[in-house]
Amino acid sequence: MATNQAPPAACKITVPTSPSAVIHTATVSAPTNIACIKYWGKASSQYNAPINDSLSLTLDQSDLRAVTTASASSSFTQDKLWLNGKEVDLKSNASTWKRFRACVDGVRACAGPKLDPHNNNTILVDNEEWKSMHVHIASYNTFPTAAGLASSAAGYAALVASLVQLFHATESYPGQFSTIARQGSGSACRSLYGGFVAWRSGGKLADWSDSRAEQIVDEHYWKDIRALILVVSDKQKDTSSTAGMENSVATSQLLKYRASTVVPSRMEQIEQAIHDKDFETFAKLTMMDSNQFHATCMDTYPPIFYMNDVSKSIVSMIHAYNEWAGEIRAAYTFDAGPNAVLYTLEVYEVELLALVLRYYPEVGDGYVNNDEKRLEAAAFELDGGLVEAVEKRCRVRDGGDVKMVYCTKGGPGPQTLEDGCSLFEFVSE
């Protein structure tokens, strides 16, 4: 698996340590996920709990992943964090510090003893000792920075999963780790599981410990789901999703109605569609829910616009495609930015990619992450009627309107990596 690759040199951290120090480490990779039923709006900003349930597909980690090494040692004098090779001043930002603490302290509260398998499982570190240690964390992600793909879900999932490994932590109820990841970044809770994952909003318990993720089906259940990610160029300045959803909750009457009335029935329907592998229903609900999320952004005061004219042209192309086919072969969904994620079935993946390449011309090498698929799509002859149907609504866009296309699919939750993948190099002083 691609996740066992060595990290980019720039992300390796060299840390001088005392020769006698014992340093415990664990390295994991974690996936991102793309929501079909969207999370937008917090019911509790203190607990980072949402106003409605949401549901996503966890994506394969071959291309997009966060890799995190967590280490602990009694020789460390403070907690430290490096992102993509650069140290982050943890306390300079109150929100970062709160999130980091929630994850480290939350997992450590579930810690178990580290045993020595070579010595009759004697205890090397007990629960109390973990609490006396500081941690050093290093993380990098393979999301191109310019792409604007949400990397916080993968990042906080990797943080929590690496800490779980490090501290030999165990859950006292199913989904407990997801309640911790949620406090790092809401959608991170869904990245702790593979396949299709629901995030139950919770709210019956005062500490929101019922606001947790739950796997609907694993990544092997509906194997022929495919995703194309179209990275869209954006000249507009973004509204951060935290600020955006706060404003939406405060000002959008439509959002309240969506959360209380529309989403509960959509969750039931889409879970059933996934169980039935009913792409038509799954796809339609995914498109409608993306549209409704962006509608509530527009109903916010001042309004928030994440989709731009290129995003909208992708919507038009997909509807033209489906109408021509007389069935739903592809669905679009957009998060808090202009990028499109297109869901389709394996059987239509090359046709869809060929359509994308026709209307969003390739610019330069590496436009498609998967060279084999790119060649297949380039050789694919689009039906004349399809081209005609799309041309009624869409024009060929300028090169660069879409910067890159990822061909990907569903995948598993976090993966433990071998010691050789550690992001730290501890060097005796």
Place this chain on the structure above:
Amino acid sequence: MATNQAPPAACKITVPTSPSAVIHTATVSAPTNIACIKYWGKASSQYNAPINDSLSLTLDQSDLRAVTTASASSSFTQDKLWLNGKEVDLKSNASTWKRFRACVDGVRACAGPKLDPHNNNTILVDNEEWKSMHVHIASYNTFPTAAGLASSAAGYAALVASLVQLFHATESYPGQFSTIARQGSGSACRSLYGGFVAWRSGGKLADWSDSRAEQIVDEHYWKDIRALILVVSDKQKDTSSTAGMENSVATSQLLKYRASTVVPSRMEQIEQAIHDKDFETFAKLTMMDSNQFHATCMDTYPPIFYMNDVSKSIVSMIHAYNEWAGEIRAAYTFDAGPNAVLYTLEVYEVELLALVLRYYPEVGDGYVNNDEKRLEAAAFELDGGLVEAVEKRCRVRDGGDVKMVYCTKGGPGPQTLEDGCSLFEFVSE
């Protein structure tokens, strides 16, 4: 008043008639109107009645107006219609025919006798005689075709108002004529009155005769309201509003909630704001309602996008302007297309126009309809802090992104024009 100008030569219609024919004519001009609380969705397509109340400002007719001459004669052998100088085949389109018939037959049912003031008010034409005559109607509008400004409101208001004059019609209840104009084009009912006008959705009566317009205040009440219309260039293909709203009613759950729950309280609030001349409240509700209308379009399946990236940049500019001012000095509203209408107060009109000219550069002569205002705005020095505040969010757009700017204001309802303004020239054969 500018409306007494002679029509463009191309709109004059020459009709050969028998030398002995008596031909009755009436010519009126009618305004367009711009909604602050939007109409979107029909409760009855048969009666063209809406799912919610709406409210608009009727605009001055100096620049944008429809002019219609209605004529009737026992010598006419069929009903005929000319739009902008070209005859329309009335029966070739079932919808056009239905609308036309509803207006002609609706007003004729209210007809009164035509009296001869020079001869002791003897009856020249009685009610029964009107029914035996066919009509010839000619209409033109001063809306630039390319602009995409809704002209149907002014057009059907002018049709009904000209027929009222022609047939000496009287209402048997207040607003009856507006129920007829509504059947031509929904928003036309609001153009029968000047100033701020509400359209009550009605629905208590089986024939929807309670779905009618009502003047809130006339055009003299809040004299310092100003409107700038920014005609935005559009490369996307439009969804007609009739088809669009039908789809929204069928598929958008948010639209149902908006109509039943959000709009009633907004109507109360905006009517109060108008009575109080409270621009802050009026403007905020106008912006929120425009955004919510477009949100329900986006919540439609397939989604409808009327605003484009240029429209959105105008929204950003207005919010930056208001935030800099520390008060609401301008509001935007968008109908079923990318054009913006900006409401402001007389005292800020030149400042706002100067801001528009800075971020949407002038292209060619006639970019602003009012040369005096254009010169004032060109000489106006924008505050440095304002420029800085706007530049944080907006860039100067390409010339041509906005094609034209109209400076206008509130105005009266339909105006009767002199005989010299008739669009017909009846020539003895």
